[in-house]
Amino acid sequence: MVNPGHGRGPDSGTxxxxxxxxxxxxxxxxxxxxxxxxCLMILERMLMTCLYRVTKCNRAEIALxxxxxxxxGFDIVISDVHMPDMDGFKLLEHVGLExxxxxxxxxxxxxxxxxxxxxxxxxxxYLIKPVRIEALKNIWQxxxxxxxxxxxxxxxxxxxxxxxxxxxxxxxxxREDADNNSSSVNExxxxxxxxxxxxxVDDQGDDKxxxxxxxxxxxxxxxxxxxxxxxxxxxxxxxxAVPKKILEMMNVPGLTRENVASHLQKYRIYLRRxxxxxxxxxxxxxxxxxxxxxxxxxxxxxxxxDLQSLAVTGQLPPQSLAQLQAAGLGRxxxxxxxxxxxxxxxxxxxxxxxxxxxxxxxGHGQTMNNGNLLHGVPTGSHMRVRPGQNVQSSGMxxxxxxxxxxxxxxxxxxxxQQPILSSSVSRRSDLTGALAxxxxxxxxxxxxxxxxxxxxxxxxxxxxxxxxxxxxxxxxSVPVSVSYQEEVNSSDAKGGSSAATAGFGxxxxxxxxxxxxxxxxxxxxxNKLNDWDLRNMGLVFSSNQDAAxxxxxxxxxxxxxxxxxxxxxxxxxxxxxVVGEHGQNLQSPSRNLYHLNHVFMDGGSVRVxxxxxxxxxxxxPANTLFHEQYNQEDLMSxxxxxxxxxxxxxxxxxxxxxxxxxxx
Amino acid sequence: xQRQVALIKQSLFDxxxxxxxxxxxxxxxxxxxxxxxxxxxxxYFKDSARLINNIDQALERGTFDFNRLDSYMHQFKGSSTxxxxxxxxxxxxxxxxxxxxxxxxxxxRTFQQLKKEHSTLRKKLEHYxxxxxxxxxxxxxxxxx
Numbered sequence: 001m002v003n004p005g006h007g008r009g010p011d012s013g014t015x016x017x018x019x020x021x022x023x024x025x026x027x028x029x030x031x032x033x034x035x036x037x038x039c040l041m042i043l044e045r046m047l048m049t050c051l052y053r054v055t056k057c058n059r060a061e062i063a064l065x066x067x068x069x070x071x072x073g074f075d076i077v078i079s080d081v082h083m084p085d086m087d088g089f090k091l092l093e094h095v096g097l098e099x100x101x102x103x104x105x106x107x108x109x110x111x112x113x114x115x116x117x118x119x120x121x122x123x124x125x126y127l128i129k130p131v132r133i134e135a136l137k138n139i140w141q142x143x144x145x146x147x148x149x150x151x152x153x154x155x156x157x158x159x160x161x162x163x164x165x166x167x168x169x170x171x172x173x174x175r176e177d178a179d180n181n182s183s184s185v186n187e188x189x190x191x192x193x194x195x196x197x198x199x200x201v202d203d204q205g206d207d208k209x210x211x212x213x214x215x216x217x218x219x220x221x222x223x224x225x226x227x228x229x230x231x232x233x234x235x236x237x238x239x240x241a242v243p244k245k246i247l248e249m250m251n252v253p254g255l256t257r258e259n260v261a262s263h264l265q266k267y268r269i270y271l272r273r274x275x276x277x278x279x280x281x282x283x284x285x286x287x288x289x290x291x292x293x294x295x296x297x298x299x300x301x302x303x304x305x306d307l308q309s310l311a312v313t314g315q316l317p318p319q320s321l322a323q324l325q326a327a328g329l330g331r332x333x334x335x336x337x338x339x340x341x342x343x344x345x346x347x348x349x350x351x352x353x354x355x356x357x358x359x360x361x362x363g364h365g366q367t368m369n370n371g372n373l374l375h376g377v378p379t380g381s382h383m384r385v386r387p388g389q390n391v392q393s394s395g396m397x398x399x400x401x402x403x404x405x406x407x408x409x410x411x412x413x414x415x416x417q418q419p420i421l422s423s424s425v426s427r428r429s430d431l432t433g434a435l436a437x438x439x440x441x442x443x444x445x446x447x448x449x450x451x452x453x454x455x456x457x458x459x460x461x462x463x464x465x466x467x468x469x470x471x472x473x474x475x476x477s478v479p480v481s482v483s484y485q486e487e488v489n490s491s492d493a494k495g496g497s498s499a500a501t502a503g504f505g506x507x508x509x510x511x512x513x514x515x516x517x518x519x520x521x522x523x524x525x526x527n528k529l530n531d532w533d534l535r536n537m538g539l540v541f542s543s544n545q546d547a548a549x550x551x552x553x554x555x556x557x558x559x560x561x562x563x564x565x566x567x568x569x570x571x572x573x574x575x576x577x578v579v580g581e582h583g584q585n586l587q588s589p590s591r592n593l594y595h596l597n598h599v600f601m602d603g604g605s606v607r608v609x610x611x612x613x614x615x616x617x618x619x620x621p622a623n624t625l626f627h628e629q630y631n632q633e634d635l636m637s638x639x640x641x642x643x644x645x646x647x648x649x650x651x652x653x654x655x656x657x658x659x660x661x662x663x664x
Numbered sequence: 665x666q667r668q669v670a671l672i673k674q675s676l677f678d679x680x681x682x683x684x685x686x687x688x689x690x691x692x693x694x695x696x697x698x699x700x701x702x703x704x705x706x707x708y709f710k711d712s713a714r715l716i717n718n719i720d721q722a723l724e725r726g727t728f729d730f731n732r733l734d735s736y737m738h739q740f741k742g743s744s745t746x747x748x749x750x751x752x753x754x755x756x757x758x759x760x761x762x763x764x765x766x767x768x769x770x771x772x773r774t775f776q777q778l779k780k781e782h783s784t785l786r787k788k789l790e791h792y793x794x795x796x797x798x799x800x801x802x803x804x805x806x807x808x809x
Contacts, residue, residue, distance in 0.1 A: 037711050038704060042692070130688070130748070133688065
């Protein structure tokens with residue numbers, strides 16, 4: 001199936017590469033993530049029996065770090081839904097955004113809402129435990145399908161021949177292989193692709209994407225690349241951005257429109273999740289944004305970028321690292337996204353702070369120096385994430401504007417508008433303010449990871465980064481960051497490994513893992529990585545290239561977090577930078593919530609303010625996206641309720657975001 | 665001897681201690697992994713003992729954080745399901761229902777029951793594996809295909 005030269009096909013792992021149609025499914029590189037060691041062992045055995053190459057992982061952060069480190073090292077990921085350190089859906093989101101790998105969810109829970117959630121989050125399949133080997137035998141189809149679809153996307157995008165010329169080659173090859181090997185599953189695709197192939201058959205001459213011709217190497221969305229992407233999108237307008245124009249604006253050699261298209265798709269999903277909560281707040285944000293744009297702009301972009309980069313892959317340039325650090329710092333408080341869902345959350349004082357700090361650093365505009373970061377970063381003492389904490393006061397979040405010393409101050413003012421986080425932050429407490437900005441704090445708190453999520457650090461400064469630039473639409477908080485945040489946060493919760501959050505890709509994750517409690521679980525995964533010191537978030541980041549990416553990702557998550565982080569209040573630090581995530585995702589799936597919280601919380605400075613902010617955040621509840629404190633339970637149920645809604649964002653007026661609208 | 669082992673295993677199924685999932689596990693066992701099932705069982709009991717401990721502590725605290733308990737139990741149920749421990753799984757389900765209903769007493773009662781089932785199963789399986797090893801692991805452990 002995969003092109004011989006293709007680095008990523010199922011057989012890419014094998015030296016054979018090429019079309020060994022017979023053993024095609026063999027050697028598929030699978031990454032399995034499950035906190036239950038029994039299940040993990042059984043799955044491993046089963047997958048090996050299917051002749052797949054299995055890597056086990058019992059912690060989501062470790063999984064992400066593995067994925068980040070080996071960008072093309074895996075073909076498919078199987079993850080459990082309920083994991084203590086991170087919600088499986090969040091992991092799913094991250095993987096989708098950063099690595100674009102097919103992810104299969106599994107759980108003993110077969111309730112429709114959860115399965116639906118899997119679908120809306122983009123899982124390619126959902127398995128009910130106990131998993132039988134027969135179900136695993138066919139997972140290779142998802143890998144193939146995805147590849148085909150990716151090619152198709154490029155072909156369909158618009159029409160410019162040259163863009164797809166190269167793709168066409170690949171596609172043809174792919175198609176051929178696929179036809180050989182694929183089972184009936186792919187027949188449909190084969191037909192359509194065949195047709196396409198004929199149409200475009202003459203276009204081969206394109207060299208633009210020579211990198212992608214003949215094989216589609218996975219594009220690594222580094223921090224800079226993502227920043228460029230976000231900048232282009234913002235310039236065009238989030239809902240009006242089309243891959244072709246974005247590509248032109250970015251002007252990156254070797255980047256194909258399909259790369260952009262798929263990335264845009266993900267980005268939109270992300271934003272949607274983020275903004276779901278704060279739909280209405282979007283309005284507020286607008287005004288806010290305009291005013292503050294300048295200040296935030298850089299910040300938000302930063303955040304966004306950071307996250308993005310994080311997501312991408314560890315390739316974090318030094319600045320990103322800084323950003324990450326900042327983010328990471330801020331985030332740590334964020335409770336682990338996953339936590340909220342599962343009561344198991346250890347009360348790690350995830351919040352140790354750091355989140356707020358990080359965000360601030362971002363505000364400064366791109367250079368999140370560690371210095372800045374730390375500056376803002378509250379010593380974490382504040383952020384104690386208490387499960388029960390409901391950061392009700394949106395004030396937490398918003399005040400950020402003023403408070404954030406660092407860059408982002410602009411955000412704060414706007415906070416007033418959006419109640420933002422306060423309500424949602426309930427769990428995360430970290431809502432440090434930035435959220436306010438976007439009033440998108442709709443936060444759906446669903447997730448409220450009780451312990452760790454530091455509610456969005458509202459650091460306005462920080463948030464702006466992610467939220468602003470990313471989405472021209474006010475409500476659009478950088479979803480990316482959000483997710484990142486979550487991760488970070490979650491880890492923070494764990495141990496405040498905020499650093500970990502930043503460096504998604506890397507070792508930072510270790511930080512997450514460090515939680516002693518989980519240590520025992522890490523039988524498979526050496527906890528060596530756990531050297532997370534929350535405080536060293538910055539350090540961590542720097543050490544890990546990935547950290548940079550993590551930050552970027554965090555940035556994204558932050559924005560998301562904000563919007564959804566209502567629950568995240570835990571951290572209370574929220575300077576109320578209510579990240580009004582552009583209203584998009586209020587509803588962001590619980591996943592987002594986690595993120596948001598984390599991310600925002602980082603603004604170290606945010607944190608400081610948050611305390612004040614908490615009181616002051618007076619974002620007009622108009623949009624209170626965040627629903628008043630969501631307790632864990634509430635969040636969960638709220639979230640689940642949302643899940644029930646086909647398009648979570650229904651209630652929020654998305655700024656025309658919807659995956660379907662992706663204009664290619 | 666082998667027959668004895670087979671009979672014991674059969675009885676475990678008949679009595680509902682184990683279900684088809686256990687059979688699936690046995691199928692995964694082969695020459696390269698002759699003790700797979702036993703290893704998985706050992707892992708399960710070790711991990712579930714930890715979970716039981718956590719739940720015990722949580723219950724002792726008397727605060728009855730149902731969400732947390734439910735989450736623990738979800739994990740427990742997942743493991744038990746994977747190994748085919750059907751009685752234990754049933755108790756998990758009951759426990760979760762009580763959690764959702766906020767019935768503390770029901771939870772306590774069910775938990776006691778669950779612990780009992782768990783320990784019974786453990787003993788039975790240990791006995792079974794012991795015999796199986798004596799009888800010759802491959803033959804006995806493998807389910808007739």
